[in-house]
Amino acid sequence: MELVFDLWADRGAFPDHGGGPQGALGQPVVGPLGLVDTLETMLGLGAPPTAHVVRVAHFQAILEGIVGAHFWSRSLATDPWATARTVLSWRDELVGFGWRAEDDWDEPRLSSLAQASRAAGTMPPGFVDRVAAVLAELEDRTTAPVATIRLADPRELCPAPVRRLLDRLESLGCALIVIEPVASASSETALGKLQRWMLGAPLPERDTDKSLALATASSEPLAAEIAGQWIAGQPPDKTLALIAQDGDSDLLDHALRLSGQPRAGRSRTSVHRGSLQLLLLAFKARWEPFDAGALMEILVFPGSPVAPRAARRLAAALEEAPGRGGPEWEAAWAAIAAAEEEHAGDDPDASAKIAPKLERWRAWTDGRLADPVSGMPLVEALYICDLVIEWAARRFAVSDDRLHAATVTLGTQVRAALTALGRDPMPRLLVERVIDQALDQGEANPSALTEAAAWRCVVHPGAIWAPVDTLLWWNFKATTEGSERAPWSACERAALAAAGCPADEFTRAARAASTAWERAILHARERLVLIAGGPDCEDEDSLHPLAHRLKPALDLLLLPLRLEIALVTPRIEIAGTAIARSTLDARQLPDAQPAWLVPPGFAERLAAHTESATSLESLFSCQLLWALRHVARLRPGRVRSIPDGNQLLGNLAHAIAREVFPPGQPPAPEEAEALAEDLLESRIDQLAAPLRQPELADALTLARRRLPAAMAGLARCLAENGLVVEGTEAQVSGTFETLLALRGAVDLVARDADANAVIVDLKWTHSERARVDELATGRAVQLATYGALVAGNTPYRAGYYLLNQRQFATLAGSGLVGRSVEGARTFGETWEAILAGWRTWREVAADGQLLAAGVEGVADLLPADLPLVRDVHCEWCDYATLCRVRGLA
Amino acid sequence: MTESARQNRVDTIIASAGTGKTHRLVEDIVAEVISGTEPHRILATTFTKKAAAELAGRIRATLIQRGRPDLGAAMLGARIGTVNAVCGTLLGEFAFETGRSPITDVIAEDRQAIVFGRATGDVFAEHGPVISEIAERFGIPASGYSLHGRAVRGWHDDVQRAVDLARSNGITAERLALCAEISSASLLTLFPDPGEDTAGALDAALRGALESCIAAIEPARAALKAGTLKSDVPAVEKALRSLAAGDPIAWPDWAKLAKLGATKSDEALFAGVVASASAHPRHPRLHADIERYCEAVLGCAARCMAAYATYKAERGLLDFVDQEMLALAILTEPSNWERLRELIGAVFVDEFQDSSPIQIAIFTALSRIAPRNLWVGDPKQSIYGFRDADPALTTAAAAAITASSGGATDYLQRSYRTRPQLAAFINAAITPNMLRAGMTEEEVRFDRCARSEPDLMPAALSVWPTAGRTKAARTAALAARVAGLNAEVDPGAWAVSDKDGALRPVRGGDIAVLCRGNAQVSELATALSAHGLRVAVDRPGLLDQPEIEFTLAAFRWIADPSDGLALAEMARLSSDDDTWFEAVFEDDHGAGLVACLPFSGALDAIRAEASQRTPAEVLDALLHAETVLATMLRWGNAEQRLQNLEALRALVTLYQEEQRAERQAATLAGASEWIAARSDARQPPSRHPDAINVLTYHGAKGLEWPVVILTELDAAAKAWPFRLTAVDEAAPDWAEPLAARGLRFWPWPYGEQRKGVGLDVAAPASPEGTAVLDEERLERARLLYVGLTRARDHLVLADPGNAMLWLDELADESGAPLISFHPEKISAGGVDFAVRPPPDALEISAEAAAPAQEYTRPTAVAAVHPPLSLRPSDAIADTGTVRIAATEVLGPRFALVGDPDLQRLGEAIHRFLAGEEQARGPAQRISRAADMLARWGVPEFQPEDLVEIADRLHGLLDEQYGAAARLAEWPVHALEGLQVLGGRPDLLVDLGDGYAIIDHKSFPGSVEIEAERLRAVAGQLALYARALRQVTGKSRFEYWIHQPIAAVMTRIEVTWGE
């Protein structure tokens, strides 16, 4: 066999084999892994591969078993995993030098490492162990298993284990031939001049031509777009190598596809790929305090373990009352069960499956929460792993998606690691660290596929080991390659050298990288194009370090190109390739629109629509908002719908008030306070769980501080006014004006001594100003609406109880004790205004218009004498993108 | 001092603006490396990452130019970075020595507040009630917010700032209690003595006055003036409500009550209240509140320090302060010195004047390690006081350490940047202030310019009138002048010089307008945009841009198909009619809306693959879904839109990184939510060469432009001492800069009442107040210096028509302003400088310019491409016939005992056959077979049997082919069309004119091979044959299936159909 060895060839090389144009037999191009694998195969060695995480886990156990103080001891106690990983990498590096753990080492760290390494005798082999095995095998041989190796990288730049292998092979008679890179381009061209300068010729004269280009764009997709077009424009008879620096061509592949080109199919490993996330999420939803957001993410997860039909109901319940175990949550489950029953109908088989199915879903949503500090019982942690494994295995069976298989592996590894740690219960941080480590580098996109092309893509410039007509270096951006630092001290180096296993030179990695970068440039025969995209990428400091190396010559030999010009010209040329651009038909940006034509289906929708006090409030502030939210019921997605802190406090207060004030005499203030205190925590869990997240600590403090006192205040207020509670959350409905159907729930309806109704609406607000102002200006829509619904034509009184301020705000002259506000209207008058206003808006709609009250220019369109107008708050409106209030600036 | 703690020599360079500081630094570092200090032993710190990258790049380029590419390559391993980055490398290398995790997750700067919040939630919950109670009386909210462009700090912010300051100044938690005491004591000296009155008496008096006041108001209400009714009466009512609820009256309300009766005619009504309320400054409860508040806030901070430390320790997290503190600990630990000296041979500090005290301590410690130290900076450009740089300390430290270590101080005074006229003006304008601040002439003045005054260029200075009644009008006036300059038709009128001295007409990118704050930057940018000018400024409102709204809507819909709003948004933005609006009101609006979107199918497809992609990849995929990008680019201004999308891409990546740092899941739904919360995300500045630069004075540091316009020269000093700052409690000691640091915390107890409360007058007159003002003035002078020195060719002073309060602070001994404006000249310190006329102010043109034609990629024909590699294992002979030509029984089949893993057993057999050497002795062969089986974990199989398998195979081959060469696992590689045929056939026997291709199939199944399997194997073998034919040109092939366990060799024949 005749090998080509290239340090960077393990993920593909150019050319991809060492033979002639017709192909190759027994002439592969190999990188370090390929070299070892080839030798193992030829020598009858090799073993099943072991994931690195498994080795680290083994090594951690080993380190923890070693007694005595060692350099790692304190760190091991702090972060066992990372410590084990680092110490293992040191040990591996030493083994790579040819270090023998059996020897006596005076240097303390070397001696400790030797002890660990000896204890690690049975550990699954890593790369260096495999090299050691090959070397040991070669010990007793007299002939080389490989006849010739051509070296793309000089031997002295290879890391020790590789170098030692090569040395040994050579001593067995293998011919090592170094491929000396030469200037491949003609000396007439700028590229040729650059190459000759790199090899020592003096700086050339200023001269640019089509052989050399450096193009940048602040937008990476734009850079990719042009690169794609450029590749599509290359003549098929020229060889072309594409360097996808950083090992990823995802973005470029989109551009290639859109230019009709085959895809390079390089995908970088990532821990962020979809299905890998489920394990993290599954755990996240199982720690105290309950994380409604995490559960919501599970429910909307692509391919969620809870079937969408059930997930939708649960998500709605979470939206309404983020928590578990409360009435909303249980109602959702009841509805789910009922729906399943209905679906199953009379089919006994289907019916039999319902219970287990619900059980499985519940396992995801209703699991017991664990204390993050004291920890989760091991069995539960393992159970969560099992859930994920089962989910992923099922998905794998139907999708054949390798990432699901990887998720199974991940779950299995975590399961094994959790078991191996021998801790029970397991604290949150530990669990998360284990998962994090098992994720390790993550996975590549399994559907990234290299398609058949006339060109080849490599992921490192060093993988180009022979001349190529055209070289395109994509993503010519800064890298930290070559900046690694070895841990060995001078004394340790001396000791290693004395023992015949010298450490690699300090600068080896940097020099090897630099040489490889340069090699790629030297191999370009006709054209070299460097492309970078992204913010600031045209700055010298954002470009690849090689740019610094080449700068003196590049300054003379090329004019950097800003690819943005491709947006404003019909044709650009890069290194002799013309790229045609097609005109973009300009289009008006959708304008802000104050008036909207009533759509055909509107009247029908409206007929079926029942108003509420809230919807009327919307109507009087913005008709379009009202139409979209209440008539069309256009809603944002789930995750965004979890209420914020203030809303949660309001919901909580309402729920507590409901229980503190059952129908009858109100409790004494102290009693109300005590009861509220008792109820508070459980109600938080049921319907306002997010308050327990640290981000809402303030709101929680406020709730604890203010809510019980507010209940006491409300009790006092009811007593002062001689009121008896008739009902809380009283459901009321009615039809007015023959068409206005109304429905609502009144926070608290009380009766005074004359058995007249007193409506109390509870409000949790930061400042009382807005509500007081409503009363003063006769715009208290809620109070007037509830009054009309509850009392009809009988007399009633009403007020806002402002929980946060402990104020009962009512209209002056009502005779109620509290903060009396001089009002411009009585509630009756307000109600009249509401009806009139509603009629007016109805007419506007009947005339075919819906008006967006916050859009400039609406003033001219508004009906003349609107009896009741509420403030427009476009800043909180979900529809600002639609009416285009948003994006005006 | 022991030998090992020796102080090495430190040299200093004071480099005025534009005097080639970086050049000098590069030269010195290059010289150091060439003279033998190994590159990896170089340590250089800069103020920003960008500066570090630039420095590293220039050093490498210079080394290469000097013919040392080897050193250039090795420089990749040098420590060049921000102080934090450099500290980070040390922490990594000394992790074991410090007992830390070798992997440290550094909390990104913009994440710190969140992490801090998580870590300290419990502490806040515990302390919250006590602090809130007093804070409410002071009118201080819990969390800060911004009101009319002014930031209102909450007490949470103060606690966090106290923690930050304490940590970065080395103040221990215990010491904070003392700081609280000192703080409140010093603040209370500004209040009058309580005297005889008790709190109760003062309260009662006010209550009485309020009650009589309201009693007097009621009957008179109708006759009261509007102002009284709007402001005074509610104040009285509010106070009474508080009293009724049993709550004390808050101090801002006291202060307000003391100022009632502004409307003359109603004044008398409030006299009693005013009289009683005016006692507030001497109210014992106010004094007590201040004392308790300082104590409570700093007490909470002390607890937070511990909680934050624990939280980080448990998670292996570090923030920037930790990094620096730990690095300092490493550097000052004697047992590390030997190793440190191996690692660090020379230290170069850039911009030392911007260092914080702890950084100075680090540099000082480094100077005891490295034999060579060079600190470069310019005290005149220290403008990061607000970020806790301490210019006085750093400058003193640099001077003292240089002197005491026997180092040299060098001054760079020759400007490479500016025109001589400007250098002279700056010398005249700035020198007196700087000299008074204790600097020397050589530190301050330019003494020469590398450039000569260009012929034909008009005067370098210009004053532009930008007066206007309102701030908006002044901004518009300035924008009009800039537009005028930009529209200048005479190419020589505002000619600018290139770096090589050639003159050319000015273009937008040559102009920079400097403002004091981000608000003014945004306003001016908007004003310039109104003129149709391109502006290079990062602007707020990224998420409000239509392309971002559109993209995010698509992203949200992929994440959550139930998001009807997202659908509606996409439809609204992508369609030109209102069909979507009709769809919204249909019963199933989802379906109707989807029908409006030509690309919804493509988004569905992305959703289907979302489980394989990262959120960032999903974003990229959707941007490349057919028509999506074009929809947005057709709105025009494609370049800016693409940049905004780039910013969005960066946000998604940031989200992912953050989730990783928190060890949490990164999901599409999570990303949508996270981004939606980033309402502060900004639009990146235009990169267009015509875009005018608008930025802050601070942001301009280190940059230069041909034309620089200075604005807001009328800004007044604030001198507001009510804040939390680090102070020196004793004279600072450069050798131990953290030894005497303390905190001063002066809360403002009157909320929004900022004037006429007594304290507003007493504070500025106090020693602390004067010191604050003095410091501020110095910093302002330095900031002005930075602004003045940015210009290469033209320096413009915008004259808003107000008193130039800022500029006037450049003053002579007597405090008189140095600079005065006259027609056609400016004098500065008695020297006259010619000014050139300003450009005309340009009107905003009424008709919008026609949008420029823009271009995109042409639509390509969608093509289907086969995979590059044609894997033999995927090949199936789907044409022709496969026939068993011969079956050779190799011996009795091997019975499998137990339940071995068949796949692993197969692998072991393959590998054994590939690497086996029959030449070895039997014992050795068996032991190798045993090793192989052990490694592959199949002890159930006998090593002897494995050897037997090999013998049987080779026996048959000997029989069939004699000594023909056998090639096990030889890779073959050939092209078929554009596809690559490649693989490693298990075994080839070289027949001379062809090959026998043998495939081991270790499944133990029966001898009969089912047809399906046979075709698969045949396909695979045939593929190898095609590859071999192509590579070798040989054409005779035989195909064998070897079943080692069943002990059968089957020769098959493939006849290809047409």
Ligand code: SF4
């Ligand atoms: S953003 Fe304003 S105008 Fe638009 S719908 Fe909402 S409330 Fe109405």
